[in-house]
Amino acid sequence: MDDKLLQGESKFIEYKQSYTKTLLKTVSAFSNYHDGYIVIGLNDAGELIGVEGQEETRLSIENAINDSIEPKPFYEFYSEAYEGKSLVILKVYKGDYTPYTFNQKAYKRMDTATVQVDKHAYEELILQGRNISFEELPCEDQSLEELPCEDQSLEFKLLESKLRHTLNIHELSDDLLITMGLKGSGKYNNVAALFADENPIDSSGIQLIAYTDDSVLKIKDRHVLKHISVLKQYEDCIDFYRKHINIGEVIDGPYRKTIEEVPLVAYREAIANAIVHRDYSRKIAARIEVFSDRIEILSPGSLPIGLSEEEYYEGRISVSRNRVLADIFLRLKIIEKLATGVRRIKEYYRNSDRKPKFIVSENSILVILPKIRSAKNIAGQADLNRLDRLTKKERQLYEAIKAQGTMRRVEIEKELGLKKTQTIEIINNLRNINLIAQIGNGRATKYILKP
Numbered sequence: 001m002d003d004k005l006l007q008g009e010s011k012f013i014e015y016k017q018s019y020t021k022t023l024l025k026t027v028s029a030f031s032n033y034h035d036g037y038i039v040i041g042l043n044d045a046g047e048l049i050g051v052e053g054q055e056e057t058r059l060s061i062e063n064a065i066n067d068s069i070e071p072k073p074f075y076e077f078y079s080e081a082y083e084g085k086s087l088v089i090l091k092v093y094k095g096d097y098t099p100y101t102f103n104q105k106a107y108k109r110m111d112t113a114t115v116q117v118d119k120h121a122y123e124e125l126i127l128q129g130r131n132i133s134f135e136e137l138p139c140e141d142q143s144l145e146e147l148p149c150e151d152q153s154l155e156f157k158l159l160e161s162k163l164r165h166t167l168n169i170h171e172l173s174d175d176l177l178i179t180m181g182l183k184g185s186g187k188y189n190n191v192a193a194l195f196a197d198e199n200p201i202d203s204s205g206i207q208l209i210a211y212t213d214d215s216v217l218k219i220k221d222r223h224v225l226k227h228i229s230v231l232k233q234y235e236d237c238i239d240f241y242r243k244h245i246n247i248g249e250v251i252d253g254p255y256r257k258t259i260e261e262v263p264l265v266a267y268r269e270a271i272a273n274a275i276v277h278r279d280y281s282r283k284i285a286a287r288i289e290v291f292s293d294r295i296e297i298l299s300p301g302s303l304p305i306g307l308s309e310e311e312y313y314e315g316r317i318s319v320s321r322n323r324v325l326a327d328i329f330l331r332l333k334i335i336e337k338l339a340t341g342v343r344r345i346k347e348y349y350r351n352s353d354r355k356p357k358f359i360v361s362e363n364s365i366l367v368i369l370p371k372i373r374s375a376k377n378i379a380g381q382a383d384l385n386r387l388d389r390l391t392k393k394e395r396q397l398y399e400a401i402k403a404q405g406t407m408r409r410v411e412i413e414k415e416l417g418l419k420k421t422q423t424i425e426i427i428n429n430l431r432n433i434n435l436i437a438q439i440g441n442g443r444a445t446k447y448i449l450k451p
Contacts (some may be wrong), residue, residue: 001133001214005037005089007410008046009044009112009113010033010111011109011110011111011112012030012036012037012038012348013037013038014037014038015039015042015046016039016041016048016115016175017044017058018040018041018121019040020059021068022060023038023090024064024068024069026038026092026107026114027065027069027073027090027092027100028069028101028102028105028107029071029109030073030094030109031073031092031098032094032095032106032108032117033094033108033305034094034300034308035091035092035094035304036109037090037092038089038090038092039085039087039437040057040087041085041088041357042087042348043204048082049082049085049432050085050086050087050171051085051086051088052086054079054088057088058077061077061088066407068102069101069102071095071097071100073093074093075090075091075092075093075138076213077090077091078091080276094306097295097307098128098129098373099122099125099438106122109339110362116250120281120282122303123224128305131293132311133322133360134190134279134280134281134322135187135194135322135323135325136191136278137165138184138187138188138190138199139192139193142201154188154192154193154198155196156172156195156196156229157197158229158232159172159195159229159328160172162231162332166331166333167332168329176420177401179198180327180328181218181323181324181327182300182324187334190280191324192419193324194325195229195231195325196229197232199227199228199377200227201280202226202283203280203282203285203300204226204230204233204280205285206233206275206285206286206288206315207220207223207225207285207286207287208223208226208237209221209289209290210240210243210244210289210290210401211289211290211291212292213291214293214294215293221243221244221351223236224285225237230325231332233275234272234275234334237271240290241262241264241290241295244290245261245264245267245290245371246260246261249262255380256308258263259373260372262295262369262370263306263348263349263372265348266344266345266348266349266356266369267295268369269335269344269345270297270345270367270369272335272341273367274286274288274297274298275325275329275365276320276322276326276329277299277320277321277337278299278300278301278321279300279321280313282300283444284300286298286299292371293371294368294369295368296366296367296368296369297366297369298365299366300364301363301364301365302360302361302362302363302365303319303360303365304319304320304321305319306319309420310424312360313358313425314342314424314430315342315346317335331430342358343432345367345369345430346428346429349370352370353391354371354372355370355425356368357425358425390425390430393418393426394430397412397415397416397426397427397430397436398430400415401449406439407446407447408447409424409427409445409447412426412427436448437450438447
């Protein structure tokens with residue numbers, strides 16, 4: 001039996017002492033968002049109860065799923081003997097035809113609980129089941145009566161200029177608009193509106209705020225970017241950085257080096273990610289806030305369906321919510337490669353004792369870029385021993401792996417006494433400075449010291 005199934009409930013594993021119809025809510029949740037296991041024969045505390053009448057239990061569950069879940073999800077059963085008692089294990093697979101509903105309601109997992117999705121998430125599941133996204137929907141007039149998308153009166157002068165400069169494309173013809181994914185069935189779509197010079201999408205705004213200290217009590221500068229192209233938004237965000245972030249120089253041997261309070265490349269990656277991956281169907285503005293000790297970048301919408309928090313923090317897998325927008329930013333060389341933003345941000349803080357933070361919540365993603373106060377940290381000190389730069393928890397993990405040889409993530413969580421998100425961040429910090437390495441994949445993943 002897979003030991004992972006006995007290590008406690010999680011977002012991907014639920015225990016049931018016996019079959020009840022509440023189990024069907026979790027079947028809906030796993031079918032909508034990700035594969036998962038329901039183990040019948042264990043109570044919520046993980047205590048072994050066992051199942052009598054396995055075949056009867058399986059038949060009852062199968063009939064209930066077939067009668068109550070729409071559309072029919074893909075699942076399979078198997079039985080396991082453990083300490084002399086039988087368990088029935090139901091594996092539910094992520095489906096392609098979302099939303100999967102129980103009693104006409106769709107569900108999702110939040111940590112170890114199963115909850116009903118809200119209206120917005122339900123609509124997102126509908127789009128996913130149709131294999132389209134908000135950006136691909138036909139553009140409708142959002143508020144500007146003088147610029148209705150229905151009249152096809154959008155203009156793309158800034159986009160044309162960028163294409164001319166970067167790709168030597170001189171005319172944005174109808175054929176090119178279709179090829180780029182900005183037009184379909186003779187109509188502009190929402191992503192076309194986002195690139196338009198007078199962008200009519202109300203939900204695409206960005207607030208830029210600078211404060212006098214590390215609190216939100218005193219605002220010294222504020223701008224709202226609205227009804228302009230996402231390309232102009234990106235440029236204005238960079239200008240806001242240059243206005244409020246100190247840049248200087250230090251002498252390092254025979255050379256003069258530029259130093260920045262916040263690495264510009266890290267900031268650019270965070271801004272590009274916020275624009276490219278935000279959920280534009282949410283009527284919430286993105287927000288960039290400059291404090292005396294940090295920059296906070298808030299992007300509306302959580303992770304795209306199909307991308308786990310661990311994969312996001314790892315920064316090696318791309319699941320784009322806005323595929324067309326991301327592709328155009330890639331072509332224009334605003335972003336270098338999909339799925340590398342988080343890793344590049346961390347790389348530019350490698351020699352700093354203050355690290356960026358990535359906080360994923362149900363409705364937003366927050367990136368915190370700390371200001372680097374020491375010129376030594378900014379310039380980098382290659383001759384410092386890497387171990388001397390570790391935080392207390394990072395050093396604790398390094399020593400634990402050194403003593404045990406290999407460790408799994410769940411073992412690391414217990415060792416450090418941290419939650420999953422914090423543990424992944426520390427693991428990735430040590431990987432980024434080449435102190436530990438990953439071996440294996442999926443459930444077989446372990447970490448070892450790197451030679």
